[in-house]
Amino acid sequence: MEKEVKFSDETLALVHKIMKRYPEGKHKSAIIPILHLAQMEFDGWLSPETMDYVASILRIQPIEVYEVASFYSMFNLKPVGKCLVEVCRTGPCWLLGAEDLVRHIEKKLNIKDGETTADGMFTLKTVECLASCGTAPMMQIGETYHENLTCDKVDQVLNEYRQKGERVTHWDKKHIKAQQ
Amino acid sequence: MPKVTIDGHEIEVPKGTTILQAARMIGPEVAPPAMCYYSKLKTSGGYCRTCIVKVTKGSAQNPNPMPKPVASCRTEVMDGMEVANFTSPDLLEARKGVVEFLLINHPLDCPICDQAGECDLQNLGYEHGAAKTRYDFERRTFEKIDIGNKVQLHMTRCILCYRCVKTADQLCSNRVHGVLNRGDVSEISTYIQNAIDNEWSGNVIDVCPVGALTDKTFRFKSRVWFTKPVDAHRDCKTCAGKARIWFKGEEVLRVTGRKDQWGEVQDWICNDCRFEKKKVSDWTIEGPSHIDRHSVIAQNHYELQNLKLDVGRQLNKLAGEAEKNNTNTSTKKATAKK
Amino acid sequence: MGKQLLLDNIHAPGIATLGVYREFGGYKALEKALKMKPEELVDEVKKSGLRGRGGAGFPTGMKWGFLAKPEGVPRHLVCNADESEPGTFKDRYLMERKPHLLIEGMIIGSFALGARTSYIYIRGEMMYVYHILEQAIQDAYDAGLLGENIMGSGYSLDLHVHPGGGAYICGEETALIESLEGKRGNPRIKPPFPAVSGVWNRPTVVNNVETIAAVVPIVNMGGEEYAKIGVGKSTGTKLISACGHINKPGVYEIDLGLPVEEFLYSDNYCGGIRNGNKLKAVVAGGSSVPILPAELFLKTAKGEPRLMSYESLADGGFATGTMLGSGGFIVMDDTASVVKNLWNFTRFYHHESCGQCSPCREGTGWMEKVLYRILDGHGKKEDVDLLWDIQSKIDGKTICPLGDAAAWPVASAIRHFRSEFEEYIKNPGSIKDVKHYYRLHNEKEPAY
Ligand SMILES: Cc1cc2nc3c(=O)[nH]c(=O)nc-3n(C[C@H](O)[C@H](O)[C@H](O)COP(=O)(O)O)c2cc1C
Numbered sequence: 001m002e003k004e005v006k007f008s009d010e011t012l013a014l015v016h017k018i019m020k021r022y023p024e025g026k027h028k029s030a031i032i033p034i035l036h037l038a039q040m041e042f043d044g045w046l047s048p049e050t051m052d053y054v055a056s057i058l059r060i061q062p063i064e065v066y067e068v069a070s071f072y073s074m075f076n077l078k079p080v081g082k083c084l085v086e087v088c089r090t091g092p093c094w095l096l097g098a099e100d101l102v103r104h105i106e107k108k109l110n111i112k113d114g115e116t117t118a119d120g121m122f123t124l125k126t127v128e129c130l131a132s133c134g135t136a137p138m139m140q141i142g143e144t145y146h147e148n149l150t151c152d153k154v155d156q157v158l159n160e161y162r163q164k165g166e167r168v169t170h171w172d173k174k175h176i177k178a179q180q
Numbered sequence: 181m182p183k184v185t186i187d188g189h190e191i192e193v194p195k196g197t198t199i200l201q202a203a204r205m206i207g208p209e210v211a212p213p214a215m216c217y218y219s220k221l222k223t224s225g226g227y228c229r230t231c232i233v234k235v236t237k238g239s240a241q242n243p244n245p246m247p248k249p250v251a252s253c254r255t256e257v258m259d260g261m262e263v264a265n266f267t268s269p270d271l272l273e274a275r276k277g278v279v280e281f282l283l284i285n286h287p288l289d290c291p292i293c294d295q296a297g298e299c300d301l302q303n304l305g306y307e308h309g310a311a312k313t314r315y316d317f318e319r320r321t322f323e324k325i326d327i328g329n330k331v332q333l334h335m336t337r338c339i340l341c342y343r344c345v346k347t348a349d350q351l352c353s354n355r356v357h358g359v360l361n362r363g364d365v366s367e368i369s370t371y372i373q374n375a376i377d378n379e380w381s382g383n384v385i386d387v388c389p390v391g392a393l394t395d396k397t398f399r400f401k402s403r404v405w406f407t408k409p410v411d412a413h414r415d416c417k418t419c420a421g422k423a424r425i426w427f428k429g430e431e432v433l434r435v436t437g438r439k440d441q442w443g444e445v446q447d448w449i450c451n452d453c454r455f456e457k458k459k460v461s462d463w464t465i466e467g468p469s470h471i472d473r474h475s476v477i478a479q480n481h482y483e484l485q486n487l488k489l490d491v492g493r494q495l496n497k498l499a500g501e502a503e504k505n506n507t508n509t510s511t512k513k514a515t516a517k518k
Numbered sequence: 519m520g521k522q523l524l525l526d527n528i529h530a531p532g533i534a535t536l537g538v539y540r541e542f543g544g545y546k547a548l549e550k551a552l553k554m555k556p557e558e559l560v561d562e563v564k565k566s567g568l569r570g571r572g573g574a575g576f577p578t579g580m581k582w583g584f585l586a587k588p589e590g591v592p593r594h595l596v597c598n599a600d601e602s603e604p605g606t607f608k609d610r611y612l613m614e615r616k617p618h619l620l621i622e623g624m625i626i627g628s629f630a631l632g633a634r635t636s637y638i639y640i641r642g643e644m645m646y647v648y649h650i651l652e653q654a655i656q657d658a659y660d661a662g663l664l665g666e667n668i669m670g671s672g673y674s675l676d677l678h679v680h681p682g683g684g685a686y687i688c689g690e691e692t693a694l695i696e697s698l699e700g701k702r703g704n705p706r707i708k709p710p711f712p713a714v715s716g717v718w719n720r721p722t723v724v725n726n727v728e729t730i731a732a733v734v735p736i737v738n739m740g741g742e743e744y745a746k747i748g749v750g751k752s753t754g755t756k757l758i759s760a761c762g763h764i765n766k767p768g769v770y771e772i773d774l775g776l777p778v779e780e781f782l783y784s785d786n787y788c789g790g791i792r793n794g795n796k797l798k799a800v801v802a803g804g805s806s807v808p809i810l811p812a813e814l815f816l817k818t819a820k821g822e823p824r825l826m827s828y829e830s831l832a833d834g835g836f837a838t839g840t841m842l843g844s845g846g847f848i849v850m851d852d853t854a855s856v857v858k859n860l861w862n863f864t865r866f867y868h869h870e871s872c873g874q875c876s877p878c879r880e881g882t883g884w885m886e887k888v889l890y891r892i893l894d895g896h897g898k899k900e901d902v903d904l905l906w907d908i909q910s911k912i913d914g915k916t917i918c919p920l921g922d923a924a925a926w927p928v929a930s931a932i933r934h935f936r937s938e939f940e941e942y943i944k945n946p947g948s949i950k951d952v953k954h955y956y957r958l959h960n961e962k963e964p965a966y
Pocket residue numbers: 569570571572573574575576578598599600601602603686687688689690691692724725726727729730918919920923
C-alpha cells in the first residue's frame with residue numbers, strides 16, 4: 001500500500017509558521033520552502049501525490065505546484081538515491097578539475113550523471129556554480145559543502161555516507177526540532 | 181493626449197496606449213508583427229520579441245533615443261515619442277534574428293500541419309524571415325498529446341507565447357495546464373494526464389498562433405483554403421453565439437471565433453458552440469467572412485484595399501534600404517511628418 | 519592591505535554569534551541609526567557614494583531615494599542573497615561568518631526605507647547558511663533587535679529568510695520577486711520597476727548582501743568618511759572573490775582603486791599565478807562580463823595601469839575593457855583554453871535561461887551547440903561568424919539582462935581570442951585534452 005502523504009506534526013507546525021511570514025492572502029510565497037520540506041520528508045523527491053498535497057496545504061491548483069517544482073533545479077521529480085551527490089560543473093570548478101572528479105565518481109559508483117546506484121544509495125547529479133569557486137572543485141551532499149576535493153577525498157566522503165546509510169536532504173531533518 | 185510618430189506617421193492616442201496599439205491605429209503599413217501579445221488577455225505580450233521597434237526619440241521631455249529595441253506591445257507611448265519600425269534597416273535585421281530564433285527548433289512541416297494557411301508563424305516567416313535556415317542541428321520534438329477529447333496539443337509546434345495559459349487563467353476557473361520546466365525544454369503541459377475541461381476552454385485553440393493547440397473535432401481534416409468560412413450566429417445561453425463556421429460543400433467542418441484584422445477573436449465562444457453545433461441548422465448564416473490579407477487563405481479572397489497596403493509596405497521597406505545605402509542619416513526619415 | 523570594513527574580525531572565534539559580534543562593536547550602527555531620521559540615513563548613503571555590489575553598480579542612495587511611498591501601502595526591503603554568478607562567492611562567505619552584519623544592515627536599511635517586513639532571499643543550495651541566518655535572526659528577536667519597538671525606538675520590524683529552489687535567474691531582481699511570491703522565476707517586463715511595484719505589487723528595494731552590509735560601516739563612520747576611500751565614483755571597499763589559476767584563492771576586501779596588478783600578484787591577495795605559469799586571461803567580474811587577455815587586463819588600451827574600480831575596468835568600453843560586475847575574479851593561466859571555458863559558460867546560460875523570450879531561450883542553446891561542435895573537432899569555417907551573429911541577435915533584444923550576459927562572453931572571446939577558435943576549426947588535432955564529458959542540454963526531460 002502507498003504510504004499516506006502527510007507531514008509529521010512537527011514539520012506541519014513549521015509549515016504553518018513559514019506560511020505566516022508572508023502577508024495575509026500571500027501564503028503561496030511559502031511554496032518553495034514547503035517543497036524543500038516535502039523532499040525532506042518524502043524520500044528526497046516530489047511525486048505528483050506529494051505535490052498535490054502541497055497544493056492542498058497552500059489552497060492552490062496542483063498545476064501551480066508542478067509549474068514551480070519543475071522550474072527549480074533542486075526539486076527532483078523522479079526518485080533519487082538516499083544520497084544525492086551534487087558535483088559542481090561550472091567554469092571555475094571545471095578549470096580546476098571538476099570533470100576528473102565526475103568521471104571518478106561515475107567509475108567508482110558505476111553510474112552516469114543523473115543515474116542512481118543499484119542499491120539506491122547514491123544519485124549523481126552535476127550542478128551549476130554553488131558559490132564555492134575559491135575552494136574548487138567541490139560538491140554538495142545534503143546541506144554540506146565538500147570543498148577542495150581530490151579523488152581520494154571524494155572516496156573518503158562517499159564511504160562515510162555509505163556507512164551511515166541514511167537519507168540526506170537539503171533541508172536536514174536535524175533542523176526541525178531546533179526550530180520549534 | 182500624447183502624440184507619437186511611427187515610421188513618419190503621427191497620431192494622437194489616449195494615455196497608456198502602447199506603441200503597438202498606436203501603430204495598429206495608424207494601420208497595417210506600420211504595425212509590427214505580434215506573436216504573443218493579445219489585446220484581450222491581460223499581461224500578454226513581451227515574450228516573443230517579434231514586435232520590437234526602435235525608439236529614436238524617447239519623448240518631448242527626454243528626447244534621447246532608447247538604447248535597445250523595445251517590445252512595442254509592452255511599451256507605452258510618451259508625448260513626442262518617435263519610433264522606427266519598417267523604416268529602420270537595423271531593426272528589420274534584428275527582427276529577422278528573432279524570427280530565426282522562433283524557427284530554429286520549429287518543424288519544417290507546414291505541408292502536413294493542420295494550421296497551415298492560417299498560421300501566424302508561417303506568415304511571419306514569409307514576411308520577416310530569411311530565406312534559408314542556418315540551423316543544422318537536430319530539432320526539438322515532442323509527442324502529440326490529447327488534453328481531453330476536444331483539444332490536441334502538439335508541443336513541437338509551440339512557440340511559448342503563453343497565450344493559452346493566460347486564457348485559461350483569465351477565462352476559466354481551475355487552470356489545469358501550464359508551462360513546465362524552463363529554458364528551451366519548457367513545455368505546455370498538464371504534467372499528469374488531465375483534460376482541459378471548462379466551458380470556455382476551446383478558446384485556447386483560437387488564441388494559439390501556431391498549430392500547437394488544435395481542434396480534435398475538426399471533421400474530415402481539410403486544408404483551410406479548401407474550406408469556406410462564413411460568419412454566423414445562434415442563440416446561446418453561455419456566449420454571444422457569434423462565430424465563424426467553416427464549410428466544405430454543405431458540411432460544417434468546424435466552428436471558431438471570428439478573428440479580426442490582427443488575428444484576434446472578436447468574441448470568445450463557448451465549447452458548446454465550438455464543438456457541438458456542427459449542423460447548418462444550428463446557425464443563422466450572415467455572409468462570407470472577411471479574411472485578413474496576411475494569411476494564405478487570403479490568396480483566394482483578396483481585398484484590394486489590403487493588397488495596396490501590402491505593396492505600400494514593401495515599397496517602404498525598399499525605400500528604407502535604399503536610403504541607408506545613400507546616406508548615413510537613416511533615422512532622419514523616421515522623424516519626418518506624414 | 520586596505521581597510522577591512524566588512525571582513526574585520528571575521529576570524530574571531532564566535533563572531534557568528536550575537537554576543538561576540540556585539541563585543542566587537544556590533545549593533546552600534548543600529549543604535550546610532552535609530553536616533554536619526556530615515557531621510558538622514560538615505561542622505562548618508564547618498565553621500566557615501568555606495569554603488570550596488572550585486573553587479574550593476576547602481577548608486578544605492580539614489581535607488582533608496584526612488585522608492586515610492588504611497589500612503590497606506592506597505593513597502594519592503596529584500597536582500598538578494600541568491601549569489602549564483604559563476605566566480606562569485608563573497609556573499610556566502612560573509613553571511614556564514616558574520617550573519618549579524620547583514621541583519622544589522624537589514625534593520626538599518628528597513629528603517630531608512632520605512633519597511634515593516636523585510637526578507638532575505640537566499641539561494642536554496644546554501645541551506646546551511648539559511649539555518650545560520652534563522653538562528654541569528656532568532657537571537658536578534660530575543661535581544662529586542664527585531665520585532666516590536668526595537669531598542670526602545672518605537673520602530674518595529676519583522677525579518678525573514680526565504681530560500682530559493684535552485685535557479686540562477688532568481689538573482690535578477692524581478693525574477694527574485696516572482697520567486698519570493700511563490701512563482702516560477704520568470705523576470706518581469708519592466709516598467710514598472712520594483713521601486714514602484716515590486717513584491718506583491720508593493721514598492722520594493724532589492725539590494726545585494728554586500729551592499730546592505732556596507733551600510734553598517736557607512737553609518738558608523740559617516741557617508742563622507744566612507745566616500746574618501748576609493749577613487750572617483752568608485753567609493754569604499756569591495757569584496758572580491760578570486761578563483762581559478764591563482765596561488766591564493768579566496769575572498770578579499772580591497773579599497774576600490776587598488777591596481778589590478780597588485781591584486782593579482784601581491785601575497786596579500788591572489789599571490790600570483792599558480793606554478794609560476796603565465797597569465798592568459800581574466801574574467802574580472804563574474805562569468806557574465808567580457809573576458810580580457812592579459813595585456814589588456816593589466817593595462818588599458820591607452821597604456822595606463824588598470825585599477826580595480828568600476829571606471830578603470832570599464833575603460834575602453836567593450837572593445838578593450840570589461841566590468842567590475844559582482845567582483846567574481848576568475849583567472850586563467852596559459853594552460854587554459856578560452857574556447858572550452860566559453861563553452862562551459864555558454865552551457866551554463868543555456869541551462870539557466872528561464873525560457874520566456876525567444877532570443878535567449880533559443881539562442882543560448884544554439885551557441886552552445888556550435889561551440890560544442892568546434893570542441894568536438896567538427897567546427898565549420900563559418901562557425902565563428904555564425905557565433906558572432908547569434909550573440910549579436912541576442913544582445914539587447916531580451917526581457918532581462920541574462921540574454922546580454924550570455925552574449926557578452928561569446929563576443930569578447932571572439933574579439934580577443936579569434937585565432938584560438940580558428941585554430942581549433944582548421945586543425946582539430948590542436949584541441950588538447952578533449953574529454954567532452956558533459957552532455958548537451960537538450961534532453962526533453964531533466965534527468966532527475
Ligand atoms: C541574470 C542575473 C543574475 C543576477 N544575480 C544576482 C545575484 O546573484 N546577486 C545579486 O546581488 N544580484 C544579482 N543580479 C543583479 C540584480 O538584478 C540586482 O541588480 C541587484 O540585486 C541589485 O542590488 P544592488 O543594487 O545592491 O547591487 C543579477 C542580475 C541578473 C540579470
